[in-house]
Amino acid sequence: MLRNLLLSTFLSLKAHKLRVFLTMVGIIIGIAAVVTVSSIGEGMKQSSLKMLDSTGSNVVRLIYRPDVDEDSDSPGEFETYAFSKNDLKLLRKLDNITTISADYGYGFGADESIQVSLSYFDNLGGDQVIANPGNGKNTVAYGRDFIPSDAERNVIILSYQTMKFSLMVNKPEKLIGRAIDVDGEKFLVVGIKNEPDDMGMNMDPNLFSSVIPKKAFNNLSKSKSINGIKLKVAPDTDRDQIVEEANEKLKEYHPELTGNFEEDKSSEQMRQEVENMIQQVVMGLVFITAISLLVGGIGVMNIMYVSVSERKREIGIRRAIGAKPANIMAQFLLEAAFITLLGGVIGILLGWGISQLISTIPGIEAILSVKMTLISAGVSIAIGLIFGVIPAINAAKMDPIKAIYQ
Amino acid sequence: MTEQDIHSTPLIELTDINKYYPVGKNQLHVLKNLNLTIERGEFLMIMGKSGSGKTTLMNIIGFLDQISDGTYQFDGEDASKLSENEKSKLRNQYLGFIFQQFFLIPSLNVRQNVELPMVYSGNKKDGKRKELANHYLSLVGLEDKTHVKTTELSGGQQQRVAIARALVNDPLLIMADEPTGALDSETGQDIMNILTELNKQGKTIVMVTHDNDMRKYATRVIYMKDGLFLTEEEYLNA
Ligand SMILES: Nc1ncnc2c1ncn2[C@@H]1O[C@H](COP(=O)(O)OP(=O)(O)O)[C@@H](O)[C@H]1O
Ligand SMILES: [Mg+2]
Numbered sequence: 273m274l275r276n277l278l279l280s281t282f283l284s285l286k287a288h289k290l291r292v293f294l295t296m297v298g299i300i301i302g303i304a305a306v307v308t309v310s311s312i313g314e315g316m317k318q319s320s321l322k323m324l325d326s327t328g329s330n331v332v333r334l335i336y337r338p339d340v341d342e343d344s345d346s347p348g349e350f351e352t353y354a355f356s357k358n359d360l361k362l363l364r365k366l367d368n369i370t371t372i373s374a375d376y377g378y379g380f381g382a383d384e385s386i387q388v389s390l391s392y393f394d395n396l397g398g399d400q401v402i403a404n405p406g407n408g409k410n411t412v413a414y415g416r417d418f419i420p421s422d423a424e425r426n427v428i429i430l431s432y433q434t435m436k437f438s439l440m441v442n443k444p445e446k447l448i449g450r451a452i453d454v455d456g457e458k459f460l461v462v463g464i465k466n467e468p469d470d471m472g473m474n475m476d477p478n479l480f481s482s483v484i485p486k487k488a489f490n491n492l493s494k495s496k497s498i499n500g501i502k503l504k505v506a507p508d509t510d511r512d513q514i515v516e517e518a519n520e521k522l523k524e525y526h527p528e529l530t531g532n533f534e535e536d537k538s539s540e541q542m543r544q545e546v547e548n549m550i551q552q553v554v555m556g557l558v559f560i561t562a563i564s565l566l567v568g569g570i571g572v573m574n575i576m577y578v579s580v581s582e583r584k585r586e587i588g589i590r591r592a593i594g595a596k597p598a599n600i601m602a603q604f605l606l607e608a609a610f611i612t613l614l615g616g617v618i619g620i621l622l623g624w625g626i627s628q629l630i631s632t633i634p635g636i637e638a639i640l641s642v643k644m645t646l647i648s649a650g651v652s653i654a655i656g657l658i659f660g661v662i663p664a665i666n667a668a669k670m671d672p673i674k675a676i677y678q
Numbered sequence: 679m680t681e682q683d684i685h686s687t688p689l690i691e692l693t694d695i696n697k698y699y700p701v702g703k704n705q706l707h708v709l710k711n712l713n714l715t716i717e718r719g720e721f722l723m724i725m726g727k728s729g730s731g732k733t734t735l736m737n738i739i740g741f742l743d744q745i746s747d748g749t750y751q752f753d754g755e756d757a758s759k760l761s762e763n764e765k766s767k768l769r770n771q772y773l774g775f776i777f778q779q780f781f782l783i784p785s786l787n788v789r790q791n792v793e794l795p796m797v798y799s800g801n802k803k804d805g806k807r808k809e810l811a812n813h814y815l816s817l818v819g820l821e822d823k824t825h826v827k828t829t830e831l832s833g834g835q836q837q838r839v840a841i842a843r844a845l846v847n848d849p850l851l852i853m854a855d856e857p858t859g860a861l862d863s864e865t866g867q868d869i870m871n872i873l874t875e876l877n878k879q880g881k882t883i884v885m886v887t888h889d890n891d892m893r894k895y896a897t898r899v900i901y902m903k904d905g906l907f908l909t910e911e912e913y914l915n916a
């Protein structure tokens with residue numbers, strides 16, 4: 273039955289190729305616009321999140337949260353706790369953790385970082401500094417990257433932002449080869465990182481951090497307290513369970529603590545916020561674009577009315593040989609859905625093409641998700657069904673003899 | 679019920695039926711207190727000039743139109759209070775329609791047209807449908823036209839496709855409304871030969887015509903004028 277219905281739908285559409293195509297144009301444009309906007313939006317979202325933390329959701333930042341006693345006499349005083357290197361060693365025994373690093377600051381990403389104060393002549397500022405993560409493969413725009421002999425020296429590759437806004441130097445060349453003050457120690461500036469591009473998108477997750485060699489980093493971090501532990505977990509692991517296990521392990525060794533070790537959700541929250549914000553902007557744009565689909569839908573309704581009135585006799589004949597009203601309705605609904613689905617598929621391809629074209633502009637990335645593709649296809653079918661339903665009901669209700677003898 | 683009882687029930691039994699059509703504020707009395715019984719195996723010819731009510735009577739028998747009053751028994755069952763779906767099913771299973779203007783569906787090819795009643799009855803697999811369609815097409819001599827567009831066929835060929843379409847669900851009754859009306863006399867003859875052959879094989883046929891020469895094919899003839907049945911003399915003298 274269905275196969276025959278599909279076949280006869282196909283045949284009756286084939287008989288009116290041009291008209292069917294013209295009807296589809298509205299849907300094609302609407303879907304193409306939605307797909308373009310949403311895939312550019314998705315690309316924007318992905319690269320913003322990538323910038324926020326390259327390691328994405330695979331990093332759990334473990335912190336200590338003191339037990340807040342509501343009846344306490346001195347509510348302002350909380351028990352504080354600084355992690356020790358020994359705590360890091362303890363956690364190494366847990367499963368599903370790929371790397372463990374101490375967190376001296378509150379930085380993004382999975383790499384160990386410390387907050388330091390910098391000065392250059394009269395200009396002072398703070399910065400996040402990390403230990404050379406790329407082992408001599410930093411994205412350096414000015415000066416040079418580390419060389420092996422730097423390992424024992426106090427050298428630094430500054431982030432562009434730090435140079436410009438903390439040290440107030442506008443020309444990178446002026447700073448290369450000069451010494452700056454990092455937490456009271458002299459460091460030689462050997463390189464400056466890339467300037468973040470206009471869209472704030474860049475592949476280097478540590479773009480905003482300055483980099484120093486491992487040994488210098490260790491020296492500086494000695495005087496810092498470890499605020500948290502960053503656990504990089506294997507993909508698809510249950511974060512809550514890891515946190516639970518880590519809490520048990522640490523409390524076993526620190527029975528004196530009344531609080532708990534928990535995940536610091538603040539960067540996760542920030543990530544979520546950014547994600548939501550972009551999502552909302554994109555949804556808003558998609559919604560506006562989707563209005564053009566409404567116009568397309570009305571076109572479909574119009575053509576279905578034409579099709580029904582043109583094929584009155586066919587409807588009457590089908591009824592005379594035994595078609596039930598529901599069969600007639602299904603036939604026209606299917607026809608409408610077929611037109612819009614075909615339009616939708618062409619629209620998806622066109623939208624994909626357009627977004628690929630736009631993404632050749634530097635800094636713009638286009639990502640067409642499977643989800644969006646399926647939603648677009650679903651929306652296309654839905655438009656056909658929604659706008660086809662009234663003409664289809666008209667066809668089904670038609671009196672067979674009036675339809676045949678017109 | 680015994681076999682004999684079943685066959686003693688007339689296929690169609692119309693009792694005191696009237697049909698009115700509303701025309702403006704008036705009622706047009708199209709069928710006037712008619713009584714008609716059709717037995718199995720008959721080839722009944724309904725003769726009458728244009729406008730006498732023949733098509734209206736056919737449409738009523740064919741569940742396409744309702745009687746205004748009276749009773750209609752189809753195969754012993756009251757047919758006056760059937761739902762749209764039930765009527766569709768009866769048309770599909772028990773009736774085969776043949777129209778003056780053939781009324782094939784132009785977007786479908788010959789075999790697809792013939793398969794259509796089976797598609798709506800939905801009880802046969804694709805292969806079986808094709809096989810039956812081919813069988814009935816060869817019965818009407820169109821075995822070599824199965825994949826042809828219906829618009830490429832002559833009138834006589836189109837009517838033969840319509841006959842095949844009317845036969846595929848093995849109906850109790852074939853209803854032909856002026857089946858030769860749009861054909862030249864020679865082609866009309868071919869169509870009548872097919873219908874007579876079907877009747878000889880046991881099919882019940884009701885046919886409407888205004889052509890007196892067609893009477894020779896029928897097993898019984900009734901005459902109509904202005905919504906009334908007449909005797910042969912009344913009709914021929916009118
Ligand atoms: N749907 C209708 N509404 C009003 N009058 C109709 C309708 N159908 C048929 N008639 C009228 O009923 C009469 C009988 O028509 P019809 O049954 O088609 O006659 P025939 O088939 O013998 O030519 C005619 O006068 C015709 O105008
Ligand atoms: Mg007529």
